Amino acid sequence: MTALLLNGKELASKKREQLKKDVEQLASKQVVPGLAVILVGEDPASQTYVRAKEKACEQAGIHSVLIKKPNTITEEELLAEIERLNHDSSIDGILVQLPIPEHISEQAVIEKIAPNKDVDGFHPINIGKMMTGEDTFLPCTPFGVVEMLKEAEIDIAGKHAVVVGRSNIVGKPVGQLLLNENATVTYTHSRTKNLRELTNLADILIVAIGKPEFVGAEDVKEGAVVVDVGINRVDGKLVGDVDFDSVKDKASYITPVPGGVGPMTITMLLENTVLSARKRS
Incomplete structure (x- = not known):
């Protein structure tokens, strides 16, 4: 017996075609989904992931914003940047690319993202909703x-x-x-x-x-x-x-x-x- 392949690439492609249609439907209501990605530092793997996310957004018609910050950014400055995005009505999702520098608390960053924009699904409120089977970002x-x-x-x-x-x-x-x-x-x-x-x-x-x-x-x-x-x-x-x-x-x-x-x-x-x-x- 040889196992059947669970082909994520094929399914992802199929789902992205549907997402493209969903985005077009939203655009007809003058709504353009927006994703902001914050990249701190020069980690090569993170840069590769972020490029892939940007490309995927572009193909689906999602408005994508990349915010690059140096490794020297303070925790206070990073949290202020997230707070600004929390109040930006053109942004529906906020993602801080991990890992981040050690002098910044990962938990503080995750908790600063508004739960209704936490498209990574890591905010304690969204994790709690997932635990209880409520509708939330997974x-x-x-x-x-x-x-x-x-x-x-x-x-x-x-x-x-x-x-x-x-x-x-x-x-x-x-x-x-x-x-x-x-x-x-x-x-x-x-x-x-x-x-x-x-x-x-x-x-x-x-x-x-x-x-x-x-x-x-x-x-x-x-x-x-x-x-x-x-x-x-x-x-x-x-x-x-x-x-x-x-x-x-x-x-x-x-x-x-x-x-x-x-x-x-x-x-x-x-x-x-x-x-x-x-x-x-």
Whole structure:
């Protein structure tokens, strides 16, 4: 058995075509969705991500504003910039590209963004709403993962989902979203004992730890759905947290790296921005 590919690139392309139509519909009501991205410093990976976001916005017809700030910016100055954008009626979504310099509190930055413009879905108010199943902006990568599963018509309800990793950006929220879809969820992490025993129980295995090819065939149950959120550069090549070549012959579905979860993250960011604009239309 060779696993079927969960192709994020294809689904992202399909969703972006629909988003383009949604943006055109909003434009007919004189509403142009606006996304502001704040980039602090010269981190090469961040610059690459931001360029990809700008390009995606342009293709969808979303008004995109890039605000570059030096590494020397103070926390007070950055928070003042966010406050200005909170009151800018042409901006529907605000995103501060992480990581930011160590002298600035990441939590203070996240909490400064108005919840109704928090298209990254990280504000404590939006996280709380996600926990209780209320309508809110969902964190983009976990949102993308669940959309991929639904698109492939993989039944989530009643399945045992095992999440490897507990970050605030992916691990914790993806588990919560799967719970909201009626899965039984187990979280595992660096302190988990008998990790392999738990991953072998997973009907749906989500791996998000940032360790290249950490999960192999021996860690996966026959016929499991395997979603690899990891992106690691090894010898100039991008690989995931899952050893794709060994796992693909054991899983029923698997995401490739690159071309799996990655393209969905930016797509769900655009979707959240359009959703925010729709609320003011």
